[in-house]
Amino acid sequence: MLYKDRIGPTDLGPEEMFDIPFTSVSSFVLLMSSLTVVLAITALRRNDIRRSRIWLLSTALLGAIFVGGQVYEFTAFYREGLGYTTNLFGTAFFTLTGFHGVHVTVGIIFLMSMYIQSMRGRLTSAQEERLEIIGLYWHFVDVVWIVIFTIVYLFPQ
Amino acid sequence: MTIVESEETPLELESAEGEPPADKPLGAFTRPQGGNGWKDWLFTVDHKKIGIMYGAAGLLFFIIGGIYALFMRLQLSRPGNSILSAETYNQVFTMHGVIMIFLAAIPLGAAFANYLIPLQIGARDVAFPRLNAFSFWVFLGGGLFLLSSMFIGGWWENSPDGGWFAYSPNTGVLFSPSKGIDFFAIGLQITGIASLVGAINLIVTVLNMRAPGMTLMKMPILTWMLFIVQLLLLFAMPVISIALFLLTFDRLFGANFFNVAEGADPLLWQHLFWIFGHPEVYVLILPSFGVISEIIPTFSRKPIFGYPFMVFSGIAIGFMGWGVWAHHMFASGVGPVAVAAFSVSTMFIAVPTGVKILNWLATMWGGRIRFTTPMLYATAVVAMFTIGGLSGVTHSLAAADSQQTDTYYIVAHFHYVIFGGIILGFFGGFYFWWPKIFGYFLSEKIGKSSFWVMVIGFNLTFGPMHILGLQGMSRRIQTYSSGQGFDLWNLVATIGAFMIAIATAMFIWNVISSRKAFKAGETQAPGPDPWDARSLEWMTASPVPEHNFDETIHVEKQDEFWHRKWGKNEEGQVVRRATAEEVAHDGSNTNVHLPSPSYWPLVAAAGLPIIGYGLIYSLWLCVLGGLFVLGGLYGWVFEPVDDPNADDHHDDHEDGSHAELESAGVTSSGEETTIE
Amino acid sequence: MTTIENKELEESWVKQDWVYIKTALILAFFTAIEVFTYFESVHKAPEWLLVTTLSFLMVVKFFLVAGVFMHLKDDNSVFTKMITMGMCIAWPVYFIMAFALGFLPDWNVIIKVLFLFLPPGVAGFWLGFSFKGGDGGHH
Numbered sequence: 001m002l003y004k005d006r007i008g009p010t011d012l013g014p015e016e017m018f019d020i021p022f023t024s025v026s027s028f029v030l031l032m033s034s035l036t037v038v039l040a041i042t043a044l045r046r047n048d049i050r051r052s053r054i055w056l057l058s059t060a061l062l063g064a065i066f067v068g069g070q071v072y073e074f075t076a077f078y079r080e081g082l083g084y085t086t087n088l089f090g091t092a093f094f095t096l097t098g099f100h101g102v103h104v105t106v107g108i109i110f111l112m113s114m115y116i117q118s119m120r121g122r123l124t125s126a127q128e129e130r131l132e133i134i135g136l137y138w139h140f141v142d143v144v145w146i147v148i149f150t151i152v153y154l155f156p157q
Numbered sequence: 158m159t160i161v162e163s164e165e166t167p168l169e170l171e172s173a174e175g176e177p178p179a180d181k182p183l184g185a186f187t188r189p190q191g192g193n194g195w196k197d198w199l200f201t202v203d204h205k206k207i208g209i210m211y212g213a214a215g216l217l218f219f220i221i222g223g224i225y226a227l228f229m230r231l232q233l234s235r236p237g238n239s240i241l242s243a244e245t246y247n248q249v250f251t252m253h254g255v256i257m258i259f260l261a262a263i264p265l266g267a268a269f270a271n272y273l274i275p276l277q278i279g280a281r282d283v284a285f286p287r288l289n290a291f292s293f294w295v296f297l298g299g300g301l302f303l304l305s306s307m308f309i310g311g312w313w314e315n316s317p318d319g320g321w322f323a324y325s326p327n328t329g330v331l332f333s334p335s336k337g338i339d340f341f342a343i344g345l346q347i348t349g350i351a352s353l354v355g356a357i358n359l360i361v362t363v364l365n366m367r368a369p370g371m372t373l374m375k376m377p378i379l380t381w382m383l384f385i386v387q388l389l390l391l392f393a394m395p396v397i398s399i400a401l402f403l404l405t406f407d408r409l410f411g412a413n414f415f416n417v418a419e420g421a422d423p424l425l426w427q428h429l430f431w432i433f434g435h436p437e438v439y440v441l442i443l444p445s446f447g448v449i450s451e452i453i454p455t456f457s458r459k460p461i462f463g464y465p466f467m468v469f470s471g472i473a474i475g476f477m478g479w480g481v482w483a484h485h486m487f488a489s490g491v492g493p494v495a496v497a498a499f500s501v502s503t504m505f506i507a508v509p510t511g512v513k514i515l516n517w518l519a520t521m522w523g524g525r526i527r528f529t530t531p532m533l534y535a536t537a538v539v540a541m542f543t544i545g546g547l548s549g550v551t552h553s554l555a556a557a558d559s560q561q562t563d564t565y566y567i568v569a570h571f572h573y574v575i576f577g578g579i580i581l582g583f584f585g586g587f588y589f590w591w592p593k594i595f596g597y598f599l600s601e602k603i604g605k606s607s608f609w610v611m612v613i614g615f616n617l618t619f620g621p622m623h624i625l626g627l628q629g630m631s632r633r634i635q636t637y638s639s640g641q642g643f644d645l646w647n648l649v650a651t652i653g654a655f656m657i658a659i660a661t662a663m664f665i666w667n668v669i670s671s672r673k674a675f676k677a678g679e680t681q682a683p684g685p686d687p688w689d690a691r692s693l694e695w696m697t698a699s700p701v702p703e704h705n706f707d708e709t710i711h712v713e714k715q716d717e718f719w720h721r722k723w724g725k726n727e728e729g730q731v732v733r734r735a736t737a738e739e740v741a742h743d744g745s746n747t748n749v750h751l752p753s754p755s756y757w758p759l760v761a762a763a764g765l766p767i768i769g770y771g772l773i774y775s776l777w778l779c780v781l782g783g784l785f786v787l788g789g790l791y792g793w794v795f796e797p798v799d800d801p802n803a804d805d806h807h808d809d810h811e812d813g814s815h816a817e818l819e820s821a822g823v824t825s826s827g828e829e830t831t832i833e
Numbered sequence: 834m835t836t837i838e839n840k841e842l843e844e845s846w847v848k849q850d851w852v853y854i855k856t857a858l859i860l861a862f863f864t865a866i867e868v869f870t871y872f873e874s875v876h877k878a879p880e881w882l883l884v885t886t887l888s889f890l891m892v893v894k895f896f897l898v899a900g901v902f903m904h905l906k907d908d909n910s911v912f913t914k915m916i917t918m919g920m921c922i923a924w925p926v927y928f929i930m931a932f933a934l935g936f937l938p939d940w941n942v943i944i945k946v947l948f949l950f951l952p953p954g955v956a957g958f959w960l961g962f963s964f965k966g967g968d969g970g971h972h
Contacts, residue, residue, distance in 0.1 A: 024868040031864060035857035038902050042850050085411040088420045095406060095414075113791075139903045143895055150891040154867055156880050364911065392922060428930050479922050483933060495933045 012082045013089055018153055019073070026069035027149050030104075033062035034142045037111075037135045047125040053118045056131075059138065060111040063104055070101045093152065100148060103141050110134045200754040202286035205701055207293050208272030209594065212587075214297055215264035219580075221304070222256035223661060225249050227654055230618075234651035236639035246635040247318035248337065252307070254321030255341065258441065259348055260300045262575070265583050266444035267296075267352075270359055270383045272594065276694035276701065277380045279368025279710045284361040286752040287793060292355040294762035299347030302766040306340035317341035320633065322434065322485075323404070325415040325426035330408050336773055339408055342401045343769040349394050349401070350765070356390035359383065368693070370712035374468065377692040377716075378461055381468050382447030385475045389436045389443075392479075397433035400426060409772060427489055431482040439478045442542075442574065443471060445582030446513060449535040452589050453517050455690045456532035457524030460716055462516045470509035470516075477506045487555045488562045496555045503553035507546065514543055529688075530604035534585025537612050541577025545570055548623065563633075566626025572619040581612070584664065592683035596700035597675035599667050607663035614656025621646035686737035691719040695741070702744035704751060757796060761789025856901045863890045884949050892957025924954075 010016075040055035074094065082090045114131055117123045123131070198206060228249055232241045241249060271289065275282055283289050306316045317337040319328040328338045363384045367376070376384075404426070406412040413419040415426060454461045461467055483491055483499040517539050526532065548570040552558045561567055591599045626632075630643050637643050674680050686695040696718045697706050714720045724734040764785025771778025847854070867890050870883050900906040905913060932943070 020868065020871045024864070024871075028861065028864055031860050032857060034860075034898060034902050035853055038853045039850055042853070046849075085413065088413045088416070091406075091413040091419075095403075095412065136903055139898055143898045143903075146894045146898065147891060150867065150887050154871060154887050156883055392919060422934050424934060428933065432926060432930070476922075479926055480929075491933045495929075 010087065012080075012086060014093075014152075017077055017080065017082055019076075020153060022069070023073065023149065023153055026066050027145065029062050029069070030066045030142055030145055033059045033066070034139055036062060037138045041128070041131050041135050044123070044125055044128050044131055049118065049124065052123070052131075053115060056111055056115050056118065060108050060115065063108045063111070063138075067101055067104055067108070070097060074098075096148060096152065100141070100144060103144075107134075107138050107141050110137065197754065199759060200290075200756045202282075202290045202752050202754055202758075203703060204271050204275050204283050204286065204289060205594075205703075207289050208268050208270075210293055211264045211271055211296075212268035214300065215261050215268055218256050218260035218264070218300060220661065222253050222261055223658060225253040225256065227658060229253065230651040230654040232635065233637075233647050235648070236637050236644055238636055241635065243635040244318065245313045247320075247633075248313055248316035250633055251317045251320055251323075251337075251341075252303075255303065255317065255345070257575070258321060258437075259345060260303065262441045262579050263348075263352060264296060265579075266383075266386065266441065267292075267355060269379070269444055269448060269583070269586055269590075270355075270386070273590070273694055274359055274362060274380055274383055275366070276697070276705060277377045277692050278363065278366060278371060279693050279706060279712065280362065280366040281705055281749075282752055283358050284365060285358045287755050287758050288354055288358050290755070291758035291762055292351045292358065294759050295354070295765055296348050296351035298762055298766040299344050299351065299769075302347060302769050303340060303344035306337060306344075310336065315340065322430055323426075324430075325404055325407070326417060326421075326423060328404065328426075329415055339405070339773045342405045342408070343772055346398060346401045346405070347765050347769060349398050352390050353394040353398075356387040356394070359387045360391065363387075368710045368712050371717075374465070375712060375715040375717070378450035378464070378467050378471075379444075379447035379692075382443040382450070382471050385471050386440050386443045389440050389475050389478070393433045393436040393440065396429060397437075400429035400433065403429075405772070424486070424489060424491065427486050428482070431485045432479075434485065435482040436475075436478045438574075439474055442578050443474065445538065445579045445586075446471070448582045448586040448589075449517065449538050451690075451692065452531045452535040452585055453520050455589075455688050456527045456529060456535075457521045458526075458689075459520055459524040460691070460719075462519035463512075464715065466512055467516055470512040473509040474506065477502070477509070481506055484553060484555075484558070487558045500553055500555040504550065507550050507553070510546060514539060514546075529588075530599070530601055530608055531585040531589035531688075533605065533608045534581050534588065537608070538578055538582045538585065541573055541581060541612075541615070545573025545577055548573065561626060563631060564626035565622040565630045565632055568632050569619050569622035569626060572622070576615055576619070581615075584608075584611070587664075589688070590694075592687050593694060593699045593701065595672075596682065597671060598680055598683055598687070599671045600674070603663060603667040603670070607660045607667065610656055610663065611660030614653045614660055617653025618650045618657060619653070621649050625650075684738065685741035685743075686718075689722075689737070691716040693718055695737070696721075697742045698744035702747070704744075704747065704749040707742035707744065707746035755793070755796060757789050757793035759789075761786050761793060764789060852901065856897055860894055860897060863894055866890060881945065881949060885953050888950055889953030889957050892954050893960050896958055896960075
């Protein structure tokens with residue numbers, strides 16, 4: 001739908017390249033990471049430091065799995081011939097999902113920083129607001145992915 | 158009225174508790190203290206100092222951009238001239254546009270916003286003081302980055318040359334091989350960050366930090382206009398950020414966003430740029446509208462006529478500004494339906510501005526007008542902007558615009574609204590608030606004479622351009638052949654341009670000589686309220702003390718300060734209730750905690766231009782710049798909001814040495830600066 | 834800590850955070866439907882049905898996450914107004930630009946797009962946002 005009439009007949013277009021089942025799994029993973037980060041925040045609010053740390057680590061882990069899935073997808077596309085500069089679809093796709101992946105990575109760095117702070121005993125319910133802000137950032141990343149996944153991957157071409 | 162629920166002890170956020178931070182959390186680097194030396198300007202988080210720095214930088218860039226304009230005018234003063242080659246001329250007019258809009262007009266607006274918004278709403282500072290400092294340093298870095306293109310790689314080799322709106326695919330690698338467009342894209346990306354961050358800061362400030370009793374509809378018009386500007390910036394800056402990213406990736410990494418051969422749309426850049434570009438011009442003009450909405454009531458001794466209409470027309474301008482962007486694209490082949498639709502919407506947007514013009518006139522009507530220098534400038538804005546607005550309405554007719562576009566008629570239009578509307582308004586604002594900010598008057602004599610030189614020069618420069626445009630002189634041409642009838646008016650325009658330069662020099666002279674005269678005791682101190690003005694910033698000493706107000710002001714009416722000085726007797730006549738000196742705070746309550754200075758914003762901001770140079774020249778610089786940014790951000794985040802070393806009771810003094818360690822737990826939040 | 838206290842702690846956090854877990858389950862369910870449409874598209878279900886369903890689900894998920902996880906529906910209404918204002922500016926601009934760039938070449942396409950996106954968009958917004966999951970941890 002997005003690239004109709006813009007890229008000619010090619011075997012390097014969206015229909016041919018996307019592996020929807022694979023991407024669905026990584027989408028699901030990211031969605032669940034939104035849940036875990038909320039649980040981390042509520043646990044911290046209750047001063048359940050141990051549990052908040054567990055949820056924090058899970059969120060970072062799930063995020064890392066998502067990024068890993070993206071990296072795998074990118075390298076698979078590249079091996080099949082779709083590079084960044086190959087055609088309009090390649091450019092647009094890699095830029096959009098690449099920027100998203102960078103934002104997820106930054107989020108993982110945030111989460112791990114908080115995890116390290118927690119290990120050093122500096123993350124208590126008094127710093128709840130800080131974690132909540134990071135949680136909002138993480139949800140933003142997730143929400144953008146919801147839109148990207150639907151429009152880029154799922155809309156019939 | 159705040160949105161965030163304040164707690165019982167508003168000065169102590171929960172997050173401030175916990176382990177008391179060490180007094181030297183990062184080893185050798187101790188936190189800077191307050192005071193007035195060069196370090197205090199470098200590390201300040203005080204909105205007033207930041208506002209002054211924005212103003213100084215904006216004025217400096219205005220002069221640089223003006224010098225570029227003088228070169229252009231010299232080149233065009235005679236047909237067949239060869240002062241500037243064609244390639245250089247392209248760079249000069251591009252840089253003139255970019256500097257004037259992004260490095261002069263926006264920062265001057267930011268200067269007024271930063272200095273005056275907290276004062277006008279009765280607050281201590283903005284919502285996020287360190288972020289405010291970050292904004293300024295990022296802007297300065299980006300501006301210097303842009304200007305450095307002038308001499309890097311040789312004089313005038315690598316400056317952007319694609320016009321200030323840099324249409325792609327023309328600005329892609331194929332047609333613009335020099336590094337100029339890279340400087341353009343990355344430089345504007347950096348200054349864009351500054352604007353966006355500042356917008357968020359000021360929106361939160363206006364929504365959260367108004368004095369008790371000040372509802373939104375009791376705010377001064379200037380604050381309202383600036384608030385709308387920040388909302389416009391919030392939604393418009395991301396669009397240009399995206400466009401610049403696409404351009405940068407096309408140029409640096411071979412992306413295909415503007416590559417027509419691969420299926421890209423040749424109009425994509427134009428749409429993206431103008432979706433940003435049109436709200437941008439309202440970002441430019443609304444601060445000036447706000448400034449004259451403060452000056453005119455003061456010097457007409459009447460409240461602004463139709464306050465709700467002024468507010469709602471400002472909101473309407475902001476909202477409708479999103480629906481007119483393709484009027485910059487009438488000649489680019491968008492098709493008759495789009496052209497017709499945008500033509501109509503452009504005609505509509507003249508209406509709210511017309512409402513404002515009529516309201517200003519109605520404010521002056523029947524008032525006891527004093528034509529001081531600021532009032533002269535404000536009146537000139539009303540007149541000049543009307544002229545520029547009328548030529549703008551002629552552009553809205555797409556059929557007529559097909560003749561006018563890319564001629565000097567357009568140049569005349571936008572200079573009348575930009576210079577006549579924005580710059581004259583800002584100069585009026587300078588004269589109006591100078592006594593408040595710096596504590597001495599600017600000479601009225603020099604002010605009035607420089608005003609006339611400026612206005613006459615301005616009209617001589619841009620008035621004839623209407624004629625030139627309609628006679629067919631195209632814009633952005635390096636020279637023209639004689640015998641087309643362009644010679645006389647071009648010469649007149651050049652003379653006018655030099656008159657503007659003289660007027661600007663007279664302003665600088667005014668600043669220097671007035672300060673000297675004041676220091677020598679020849680002029681009087683202005684006191685808190687030299688103009689008998691209406692809003693809260695006049696209710697404190699001049700220059701404004703570091704803590705702004707001595708105590709929280711409870712606001713009951715719009716123009717609260719005015720109503721404390723003047724009331725009505727039984728016959729309905731206006732009688733004085735109190736003198737300004739009685740009502741205004743004298744700045745003596747220095748027992749106030751202020752947000753501590755910090756150097757992390759500067760560190761983080763310094764990394765961005767380094768990343769910029771890295772993108773153009775060597776990716777290792779990107780790593781270095783990235784380290785600065787990352788380190789700066791981490792240091793910033795983990796720095797306690799207030800310096801535990803700072804002695805609470807002397808934050809406001811010039812003395813800079815405070816070595817006592819505060820007792821744990823009394824670290825109050827400087828980020829939420831409710832006064833109590 | 835005794836085992837009994839442990840168990841109480843166990844129970845209580847699941848109960849307290851039940852809203853979020855419930856929301857996550859709904860989100861997972863919607864994602865499953867979305868993925869199902871992919872297989873349906875291969876089996877040639879009509880395009881308009883797929884696009885409508887996908888748009889609707891996308892908007893519902895968006896506002897579920899924004900409303901519940903990001904507690905937008907529990908915050909001061911100014912923020913809701915701001916995001917609505919942003920959406921009301923952004924989407925019309927987007928569609929005008931799509932039109933001007935030739936993505937919507939004629940009225941048939943325009944009407945199709947309007948019907949495909951507007952109703953699901955509005956319905957999704959209303960549904961996702963007014964999700965009554967209970968008190969989302971009011972603070």
